[in-house]
Amino acid sequence: MIQLDALLCDCEHPTIAPSSAPIVEWVLEDEELLGDREPLLTSERPVVIDQLAAFGVETLRLTGTSGLDAVDELIERADDHGLETTLRTSGQQLDQSRLESLADSGLTRVSVLVEGLSTPREQHTSSDAIDAALETLRAADDTDLATELRFPLQAESVTDMEEIYDLAALLSADRFRLTHVPEPELDEEQRRRAVRRLADLARDAHERGTHLETVLSGGIDAGYVAEYAQDRLEEACSTDVREALRERLGTAPSPPVAKLGPAGRVYPGPFWDRYALGSVRDRPFGSIWTDESNPLLERLRHEEAGLPDRCRGCQFGDICSGGSRGRALAVHDDPFEPDPVCYVDKEAAAGGSPAESTAD
Numbered sequence: 001m002i003q004l005d006a007l008l009c010d011c012e013h014p015t016i017a018p019s020s021a022p023i024v025e026w027v028l029e030d031e032e033l034l035g036d037r038e039p040l041l042t043s044e045r046p047v048v049i050d051q052l053a054a055f056g057v058e059t060l061r062l063t064g065t066s067g068l069d070a071v072d073e074l075i076e077r078a079d080d081h082g083l084e085t086t087l088r089t090s091g092q093q094l095d096q097s098r099l100e101s102l103a104d105s106g107l108t109r110v111s112v113l114v115e116g117l118s119t120p121r122e123q124h125t126s127s128d129a130i131d132a133a134l135e136t137l138r139a140a141d142d143t144d145l146a147t148e149l150r151f152p153l154q155a156e157s158v159t160d161m162e163e164i165y166d167l168a169a170l171l172s173a174d175r176f177r178l179t180h181v182p183e184p185e186l187d188e189e190q191r192r193r194a195v196r197r198l199a200d201l202a203r204d205a206h207e208r209g210t211h212l213e214t215v216l217s218g219g220i221d222a223g224y225v226a227e228y229a230q231d232r233l234e235e236a237c238s239t240d241v242r243e244a245l246r247e248r249l250g251t252a253p254s255p256p257v258a259k260l261g262p263a264g265r266v267y268p269g270p271f272w273d274r275y276a277l278g279s280v281r282d283r284p285f286g287s288i289w290t291d292e293s294n295p296l297l298e299r300l301r302h303e304e305a306g307l308p309d310r311c312r313g314c315q316f317g318d319i320c321s322g323g324s325r326g327r328a329l330a331v332h333d334d335p336f337e338p339d340p341v342c343y344v345d346k347e348a349a350a351g352g353s354p355a356e357s358t359a360d
């Protein structure tokens with residue numbers, strides 16, 4: 001995660017205490033069950049929290065298309081172990097009393113997905129989801145929960161970004177998060193323009209004294225953010241930005257995010273839906289995550305050969321490290337192909353130093 005406002009306004013990235021444990025994204029339920037037909041039983045789930053805590057996981061994201069109404073016990077267990085838990089909703093609406101009860105259980109943050117502005121009547125399903133997200137944000141404002149609005153960059157809603165950013169501030173959201181999803185309709189220039197605009201918005205908000213934490217998911221934006229800093233900031237600050245990005249990459253665990261599927265399978269990142277590393281039903285999470293005999297983990301972590309050719313010659317390799325292997329898998333059917341959303345100017349970026357992979 002890149003925190004744009006701190007990086008571009010204070011020329012520093014908030015220092016994250018180095019942790020060898022990844023963030024864990026737990027998909028509690030989804031329609032496909034990630035290829036597995038036997039989701040973890042309610043009685044099995046608390047043991048998984050114990051496994052995560054035993055391995056030193058500090059941050060947990062709970063997500064899913066359903067099943068979020070029975071998360072209180074998990075959140076309480078995580079809180080007892082000192083884990084920070086975010087509940088990520090996608091279309092579900094939570095009212096104030098539900099949010100207060102989740103906060104009482106120990107929830108740290110609620111994160112809502114907003115894919116665009118409310119749309120005309122014929123697309124009412126997506127409008128309903130957006131309205132539900134915004135109502136949840138409104139309701140959360142009167143609770144102790146931190147809040148986040150997630151905005152995935154997509155061709156049909158890229159022009160909505162600025163208005164949604166303003167909406168996030170208006171609804172007193174604590175954080176706006178832009179994510180990149182594989183999207184063939186969105187070209188590189190549109191991605192560059194969107195991130196450039198978001199950087200401008202974050203700096204304007206900072207100058208006006210409006211605090212809205214503005215973050216970019218993953219490391220794929222690092223190269224373009226470094227270019228932006230070079231173009232728009234004073235030289236000393238731009239050098240600090242690049243150094244802060246390098247430090248961020250250097251202190252991130254590898255891979256930085258683990259995905260836990262509904263049936264307890266462990267994947268090496270949020271975009272993975274096959275090649276599970278193991279199941280928490282068979283052995284503890286820590287044993288799966290540190291299994292050095294696993295050739296996939298070995299390649300993701302240690303081998304420069306795990307990076308696509310393009311990234312090995314890229315001048316941003318030391319701060320980006322090849323983007324997401326999971327996105328490459330989703331689009332190319334091969335995790336060691338280039339990240340399909342990379343949007344830096346490839347010719348300008350060519351010719352840099354090689355990098356070691358800590359891709360997600």
Ligand code: SF4
Nearest residue numbers: 223311314320322342
């Ligand atoms: S070419 Fe590779 S290393 Fe360079 S910015 Fe793109 S994904 Fe990152």
